[in-house]
Amino acid sequence: MDGTPATVFEALIEARNRFGDKEILEDQDRKPLTYTGLIRAAFVLGRKIAAITEPAERVGILLPSSMGVVVTFFGLHAHGRVPTMLNVTAGERNVKAAIQTAGVRRVLTARRFIEQARLEDLVSAIGEVAEVVWLDDVRTTIGIADKLYGLMAGMMPRRFLVPTTPDSPGVLLFTSGSFGAPKGVVLTQWNLVSNTRQVGQHIDLKPEWVMFNPLPTFHCFGLTGGVLLPILQGMKAFEYPSPLHAKQIVELLPQTKASILLATDTFLNQYARVAGPDDFGTLKFVVAGAERVRDETHHLFNTRFHGLKLLEGYGATEAAPVVAVNHPDRNRPGSVGQILPGMEWRLEPIEGIDEGQRLYLRGPNVMAGYLDPEDPERLELLEGGWHDTGDIIDLDPEGYIAILGRAKRFAKIGGEMVSLAAVEGLASAVWPEGRHAVVAVADTRKGEKLVLVTDRNDAEVARLAEWARSHGAPELAVPKKIVKVAELPVLGTGKTDYVTIQQLVEMDRAA
Known part of the structure; x- marks a missing residue:
């Protein structure tokens, strides 16, 4: 240069x-x-x-x-x-x-x-x-x-x-x-x-x-x-x-x-x-x-x-x-x-x-x-x-970078750190044509729990759990709740709008 x-x-x-x-x-x-x-x-x-x-x-x-x-x-x-x-x-x-x-x-x-x-x-x-x-x-x-x-x-x-x-x-x-x-x-x-x-x-x-x-x-x-x-x-x-x-x-x-x-x-x-x-x-x-x-x-x-x-x-x-x-x-x-x-x-x-x-x-x-x-x-x-x-x-040894997630995009569940990006990857593997976002909310029992927000009408927790079991993914990585939306909120750049999604999930919990 x-x-x-x-x-x-x-x-x-x-x-x-x-x-x-x-x-x-x-x-x-x-x-x-x-x-x-x-x-x-x-x-x-x-x-x-x-x-x-x-x-x-x-x-x-x-x-x-x-x-x-x-x-x-x-x-x-x-x-x-x-x-x-x-x-x-x-x-x-x-x-x-x-x-x-x-x-x-x-x-x-x-x-x-x-x-x-x-x-x-x-x-x-x-x-x-x-x-x-x-x-x-x-x-x-x-x-x-x-x-x-x-x-x-x-x-x-x-x-x-x-x-x-x-x-x-x-x-x-x-x-x-x-x-x-x-x-x-x-x-x-x-x-x-x-x-x-x-x-x-x-x-x-x-x-x-x-x-x-x-x-x-x-x-x-x-x-x-x-x-x-x-x-x-x-x-x-x-x-x-x-x-x-x-x-x-x-x-x-x-x-x-x-x-x-x-x-x-x-x-x-x-x-x-x-x-x-x-x-x-x-x-x-x-x-x-x-x-x-x-x-x-x-x-x-x-x-x-x-x-x-x-x-x-x-x-x-x-x-x-x-x-x-x-x-x-x-x-x-x-x-x-x-x-x-x-x-x-x-x-x-x-x-x-x-x-x-x-x-x-x-x-x-x-x-x-x-x-x-x-x-x-x-x-x-x-x-x-x-x-x-x-x-x-x-x-890797050749200098190629793989992005595993954001430091702030990890949840602590039962004392274990769980990557929200990895959980989104799990949802994408089950429903590859859908758009998915995962956020964490407070949980009195385990500290935090995962919520999947998706545009897939047929999304069910049981399908995620079944895929996780058959592919060796930990049970902690399976969201226990799914919120279905017509369209996932995005920013003007096309990036997922996690602020709005978090607010949406919190409102759903309060309803």
Whole structure:
């Protein structure tokens, strides 16, 4: 990996110098931008935003995956502002809390997006804690002088760039909140740039390839993997506004000549079900992250798409986010691949858990720290630069990682530690086409007990117990209660929403 630190915008300029002024960005409006077009647009829009903000101000962004969000992101960087990505699916309370935690005073959004996504109530709630700035209105003020400025900036961007450092904030993101309240993560500019270089060193990415990104940019996988990685590594980035549109996405893949598709297991499973044999014909491989890839999804890809490689990876918002990923020539299903170049790791045993150890990470892509919820200007720094992932992993002699579970996703039943992820695996083995989540609730007799939440109407405890007995699984791993739902709650990224599921189970117990 090139270890020379760079800012985000410097890395964009370097990419143009390295790969030439090629088309680099497109969305469903099908009006692509070249590197120079992106640089010009970023300077022009960024100057307009700079006129109503302060230097180094944290500016909220509430936009879908599109050329607009990419131009806005780079525009803020061109003028020394800090993009703060807001999760539109997090709910009014969490979005307002994020704005206040980050000290955001202004939020950028667009009317078409708000109307199409029916987010009027969310915008009203945001208006109670910050000023809502409509980019539609900002764009109408762009005149001849602004366009001339953009032309000059496109030719000599370093002269117009507001100086920042690689160690200055590159983006503020909020963790998914799968298991609790979202945390504010401050990633430096070098965190972001270095992570794209680490991936580029791990996998040989070709400049003629096209990255198709349907994931939201408020999620680090969508921002780094779907925007920064392709653009800074010379590939064209195609942005699509919602991962939920399975049929439209499948139709667009061959039209856009997509080479790589990024998504989560939830969405890839949906795409595979609606795709014809040739719809994935242009893809070199598919990359899955953010949640475990089910055996069923691997099977779908292996049987329907002529062995199209599905590469599972592993990341964390705190690591910008890619930590490990399988390689097209060294793909080991069941693992999340090998740790990226330039990262250090250490493993620590956990009392009561015999299999696997807790993973700690340090490297150029690991965050500056968490935002202090009580003080937007204060960072909770990492001790010695080490991030505790909270993940229990197994590392084989060749460096392949298997994720065994989250430290907080273990229950203590009758004095024994039981992995909730392993219990979900048991349910998936019995009903492979269903979606399952397991949570623990207090139990006066054994400390805790397991509850399975599933979308399978025919799910019964007796079937689970029978499978466990015949396959040697411990009786403790069999949930004693099943809650059936029409659809398992998920976050905007497709990850299982364990907070809502826990609340649902507690309400069911109280009923």
